[in-house]
Amino acid sequence: MGRIAVSTGRGGVGKSTFVALASRYLDPPKLLIDLDPDESLADMLGVDWNETRKKTISSALHDIMKQDRGVGRTGYASLPNVLRPVVKDDCLYRSPEFDLLTLGTKFTVGCYCAPDAALRDLIPLLSKNYEAVLVDSPAGLEHLNRKVAADIDDLFVILDPSDKSVKHIQRVKDITGQLKFSYKNFYLVGNHRFTQEAQEYFQDTGNAYLGKLDFDPNVKQHNLEGRSLLELPENSPAVVSVREILTKAGYTMQQRD
Ligand SMILES: Nc1ncnc2c1ncn2[C@@H]1O[C@H](COP(=O)(O)OP(=O)(O)OP(=O)(O)O)[C@@H](O)[C@H]1O
Ligand SMILES: [Mg+2]
Numbered sequence: 001m002g003r004i005a006v007s008t009g010r011g012g013v014g015k016s017t018f019v020a021l022a023s024r025y026l027d028p029p030k031l032l033i034d035l036d037p038d039e040s041l042a043d044m045l046g047v048d049w050n051e052t053r054k055k056t057i058s059s060a061l062h063d064i065m066k067q068d069r070g071v072g073r074t075g076y077a078s079l080p081n082v083l084r085p086v087v088k089d090d091c092l093y094r095s096p097e098f099d100l101l102t103l104g105t106k107f108t109v110g111c112y113c114a115p116d117a118a119l120r121d122l123i124p125l126l127s128k129n130y131e132a133v134l135v136d137s138p139a140g141l142e143h144l145n146r147k148v149a150a151d152i153d154d155l156f157v158i159l160d161p162s163d164k165s166v167k168h169i170q171r172v173k174d175i176t177g178q179l180k181f182s183y184k185n186f187y188l189v190g191n192h193r194f195t196q197e198a199q200e201y202f203q204d205t206g207n208a209y210l211g212k213l214d215f216d217p218n219v220k221q222h223n224l225e226g227r228s229l230l231e232l233p234e235n236s237p238a239v240v241s242v243r244e245i246l247t248k249a250g251y252t253m254q255q256r257d
Helices: 015-023 057-067 076-091 113-127 142-146 163-178 196-203 217-225 237-248
Strands: 003-009 030-034 099-102 132-136 151-159 182-190 208-212
Touching: 003 015, 003 163, 015 030, 015 132, 015 151, 015 237, 030 113, 057 076, 057 113, 076 099, 076 113, 113 132, 142 163, 151 163, 163 182, 182 196, 196 208, 208 237
Parallel strands: 003 132, 003 151, 030 099, 030 132, 151 182, 182 208
Antiparallel strands: none
8 A cells, every 4th residue: 555645735735736746756666646727737847738638537537427327417436436447547657757637627627526536545545556645635624524535644734824824724734633544643734945044933823834845946847848857957946945845754765866
């Protein structure tokens, strides 16, 4: 059973950047899962999703529903069984460095119940094939309510230096408590805008504060140019800081050339 980590936080704090950079060091085989309908993780990893010809989970489900393969409107319970072989063949992007699954945008009216339910059941099954599973979340708390990844090892809450982040931590705890999430570790990580003052404040909140993601102008530049964050040099401040944070969280680091 692979170690399952989830990156969460408010909008634009650096959740996807953290996942992309962390993926450099996790032990292979590793699976990355993008729960954000914005689907930006693939770009950050240098994967042109359209070129892969893989389907998002949502579009695979849409196709299954269209063909009405015994699922019907009320057959959510049977979805994981129908979807499991489809995910492996049609949705899972594989590469020597990492595998990638994308939840995708839902093209029908209604909630995300069906793809969420499917992924909820699939994540524990899939994790058996990997050393590590790293999940990137959409902004805010809604994905926690949807309880897609709920039995996890590490919850990394990425923070910006604002009082909204203070409230955000409490809300994450309230929701995960009420919905009976199981996580082993609750980690706080400051983002690239963190000041010394913010660091001192969050170190003192009684939660495990692991450090901040250091600013690197090349992160922004790579994103703007559509270049993979995996191409950043090993001495990039952002890369170094993610490595240190993972070490503090007890991950053993993979050596890169
Ligand atoms: N360490 C860093 N140094 C410089 N810029 C950074 C760093 N981390 C993130 N950024 C920039 O901050 C912006 C937001 O980052 P990112 O997309 O990772 O956030 P997010 O939390 O995933 O956003 P969203 O909520 O939209 O999914 C991007 O423009 C990114 O380039
Ligand atoms: Mg993101």
